[in-house]
Amino acid sequence: xxxxxxxxxxxxxxxxxxxxxxxxxxxxxxxxxxxxxxxxxxxxxxxxxxxxxxxxxxxxxxxxxxxxxxxxxxxxxxxxxxxxxxxxxxxxxxxxxxxxxxxxxxxxxxxxxxxxxxxxxxxxxxxxxxxxxxxxxxxxxxxxxxxxxxxxxxxxxxxxxxxxxxxxxxxxxxxxxxxxxxxxxxxxx
Amino acid sequence: xxxxxxxxxxxxxxxxxxxxxxxxxxxxxxxxxxxxxxxxxxxxxxxxxxxxxxxxxxxxxxxxxxxxxxxxxxxxxxxxxxxxxxxxxxxxxxxxxxxxxxxxxxxxxxxxxxxxxxxxxxxxxxxxxxxxxxxxxxxxxxxxxxxxxxxxxxxxxxxxxxxxxxxxxxxxxxxxxxxxxxxxxxxxx
DNA sequence: ACGATCCTTGACCGATCGGTCAAAATGCCT
DNA sequence: AGGCATTTTGACCGATCGGTCAAGGATCGT
Numbered sequence: 001x002x003x004x005x006x007x008x009x010x011x012x013x014x015x016x017x018x019x020x021x022x023x024x025x026x027x028x029x030x031x032x033x034x035x036x037x038x039x040x041x042x043x044x045x046x047x048x049x050x051x052x053x054x055x056x057x058x059x060x061x062x063x064x065x066x067x068x069x070x071x072x073x074x075x076x077x078x079x080x081x082x083x084x085x086x087x088x089x090x091x092x093x094x095x096x097x098x099x100x101x102x103x104x105x106x107x108x109x110x111x112x113x114x115x116x117x118x119x120x121x122x123x124x125x126x127x128x129x130x131x132x133x134x135x136x137x138x139x140x141x142x143x144x145x146x147x148x149x150x151x152x153x154x155x156x157x158x159x160x161x162x163x164x165x166x167x168x169x170x171x172x173x174x175x176x177x178x179x180x181x182x183x184x185x186x187x188x189x
Numbered sequence: 190x191x192x193x194x195x196x197x198x199x200x201x202x203x204x205x206x207x208x209x210x211x212x213x214x215x216x217x218x219x220x221x222x223x224x225x226x227x228x229x230x231x232x233x234x235x236x237x238x239x240x241x242x243x244x245x246x247x248x249x250x251x252x253x254x255x256x257x258x259x260x261x262x263x264x265x266x267x268x269x270x271x272x273x274x275x276x277x278x279x280x281x282x283x284x285x286x287x288x289x290x291x292x293x294x295x296x297x298x299x300x301x302x303x304x305x306x307x308x309x310x311x312x313x314x315x316x317x318x319x320x321x322x323x324x325x326x327x328x329x330x331x332x333x334x335x336x337x338x339x340x341x342x343x344x345x346x347x348x349x350x351x352x353x354x355x356x357x358x359x360x361x362x363x364x365x366x367x368x369x370x371x372x373x374x375x376x377x378x
Numbered sequence: 379a380c381g382a383t384c385c386t387t388g389a390c391c392g393a394t395c396g397g398t399c400a401a402a403a404t405g406c407c408t
Numbered sequence: 409a410g411g412c413a414t415t416t417t418g419a420c421c422g423a424t425c426g427g428t429c430a431a432g433g434a435t436c437g438t
Binding site: 101110152155159167169181182185188 | 341343345347353354355363366369371374375
Binding site for chain 2: 398405
């Protein structure tokens with residue numbers, strides 16, 4: 001029963017991410033993780049370090065899986081299509097129902113003083129990535145003539161980043177409305 | 190040193206609200222509240238009940254102070270003015286710096302299963318109040334001819350409620366941009 | 379085959395958690 | 409003045425917290 005790793009690390013990380021995502025850092029106990037992963041206490045500590053390190057690894061997975069797909073949706077220079085793709089992603093995950101309703105990043109920001117310093121700065125940076133991706137997309141759109149030359153790309157990016165933050169945990173039906181309005185209002189800009 | 194209340198309940202509630210607001214329900218210990226209020230453990234329990242009850246009282250204060258002012262901003266039938274007032278409130282509290290950056294309601298929703306059932310439903314209801322206030326305001330605006338007759342008030346309300354949720358914790362400068370865009374885009378609807 | 383190395387297991391640690399309680403102290407009512 | 413009700417106080421409770429560790433078993437290199 002020992003000598004070599006008895007578990008798939010990525011599966012374990014996925015289980016940990018779900019727990020942290022759903023219950024938050026403070027609300028998650030090591031025993032919660034033991035139950036969710038099927039591993040024993042000591043194995044968890046041996047593999048990852050301490051609770052903060054476990055959270056960091058789970059957070060990175062969260063960013064890679066959830067966040068990265070959002071950034072990818074904002075490719076291209078057509079703002080209407082890009083925003084539609086972004087909202088479609090949100091809608092899909094809202095309909096799935098499988099995932100928790102909160103946002104791990106917002107929880108991470110609240111408790112970042114209890115994390116290693118590099119993770120804290122990394123978290124802050126990640127929180128701004130969506131705005132940057134939106135900004136870059138809007139600038140491409142303006143250069144391509146799909147957006148008025150006078151459009152304030154920075155302000156638009158900040159605005160739609162706020163919308164994206166605000167829809168986390170929203171039910172599918174209201175989310176459809178929000179997506180429709182979000183795209184429709186863009187036409188005016 | 191006893192026999193009659195030695196403290197001002199509203200002051201104590203205000204202190205408790207700040208702690209819960211900043212650290213969240215799970216992240217707040219009774220000792221935190223003891224330190225913040227200056228009261229002793231037993232006095233807190235004698236006055237309020239248990240931790241969940243303390244949180245409920247603090248949450249109600251939060252709703253009355255913070256939430257109610259937002260609802261009040263949405264009076265009248267001029268959507269541009271109403272939204273401007275709403276954003277101005279957010280901007281003011283962002284500049285104050287005195288208040289924590291998170292949203293107590295979102296924390297409350299996460300841990301509502303640990304609260305008395307009535308508080309849980311009350312919390313869910315409160316979370317929808319802003320949307321309802323926006324909806325009513327947009328309907329008044331449409332009736333007054335300040336909004337296109339074809340405007341989807343429900344969808345607009347849901348959209349701006351998402352924006353309002355999304356700006357919590359945002360710095361003043363980006364918030365100004367968001368407010369400007371939010372009002373400007375409305376003109377198009 | 380054998381020692382070095384690594385992983386697993388479950389008991390265990392001190393600290394802190396939310397919550398309780400009896401005793402002391404005070405104010406109120408008659 | 410005197411009994412009653414209420415608040416304050418600080419010690420105390422069992423449960424749970426995050427974290428550690430020695431013992432035992434399995435694998436690998438030689």
